[in-house]
Amino acid sequence: MPDAVFVAALDMNGAEPLYLQVARHISSLIGKDSRFVDRLPSEAELCRLYAVSRITIRQALASLAERDIVVRQHGRGTFVGSLHRPGRQKTIHSFFDILSSKGLRPEMIMLDYQMRLPPQEVAKAFETVEQALFIRRGYRSEHTPLGVTEVFYPGHLASAITREMASARTSTAILREELGLRVTHADISIGLSRASEDVAQWMKLSEQTTLMRIERITTCAELGVCEYSRLLVSEATADFRIGLNGDIIHNY
Template identity: 30%
Template sequence: MTLPLPRYEQVKRHILERIERGDYTAGDKLPSENELVRALGVSRMTVNRALRELTEEGHILRRAGMGSFVASRRMRGHAADIVSISAELAERGEDWSAEVLVLEEVQAAKDVAEQFALFPGARLFHLIVVHKGDGVPVELEERWVNPDIAPDMLMQDFTKATPTDYLLAVAPLLRAEHVVRAVGASKAEAARLDAVPGTPCLEIGRRTWTGERVASYARLLYPGDRYELTARFSNVGAGNTN
């Protein structure tokens, strides 16, 4: 026997179904609490809980004195994993495409060389790629790669497979480091991401190692309204014996 859903879950499902059906799209204002109470025949407390949970789950935004609005769809990445952007987009049902802006050999500037524990001027491969989901830019990737780890890097077509996919295929990436910051997009970055200069962005600095050598260093930039980051942990507190 299937038990009926709690009232607040019924309200949530009603709102989500209308969003999925396209009755409401990103940025649209939803009916007020009073309007939902009257239309659905439930209590104000029930509606308030439903809206609160939809907000916590990232489906809607609630603005004091203004009401509730449909949130933009965000791609969710995993802080603890090395996952290709194409796989992340496929997970949310979007088609990946890419525009390669730069693919070259360079002499490393001092700050980049330090990421590899190399001297300035060391030989590195450099690329800049805009990744898109259903044609909308979601990630600006700037990456430097150790040529000894991936000697054929410059011969790859990164509109067919991502740099991450390629590196995972040719190098045993045994260790990774992520540094996450909130930044504003520069004028050039905003243009590449089809965004307004200063748009709040999530920046991930990622280094990966093959053995004891740094294989690549990447700066990944995501518009804040198109991406969110999660982390998964296991055995949390396992080492705490108190």
């Protein structure tokens, strides 16, 4: 029998291809559902859970494999990719640095700066439900949108991060150079997300377009978690990945 929760995650009559919906939902379950921690369920089991054809499941898994979210091993099954497993890294990079290293001349645009209640996953990382500073920035090169970053800082750091600072400095520079904090490690994971209305508008995409999402939870000495950030990029931009040691790896 199909699983009602899995089936409810899909819009069978929607414009978005069914396999992309399945891929995004699988991505959201990795590391959170006990069936999606190390090895994924078999194709037959996924077909049953989602009540879709084997072709749809294979397309979804192929899409995830292209992004290194899963690794498919012939005769053994599908496994969670190493980048999607919780892991601690000592190096953090700003999206601005990544784009510059690709030979681009990126421009950083402030899109939002406000105090707000953090979403559940951010509040859990900060271990508080108090308001946090939220900053959204858009990145473009030669007027072409490349991506969006969404960053949360705990409330006790908010007063030290001015709008002017956030407009001119990357999140990495704010932590290290402006606040003088020592980053001890960062947990990075990769998944898929639907573009919100604001993000889609900035990136000139249709709303609900599937984007690659890179999440980073940064921990600073003596402070604990000092930053929670998301990088949202389109397929055309995401020709890089971040290795287990934090190095930028280009896909040519």
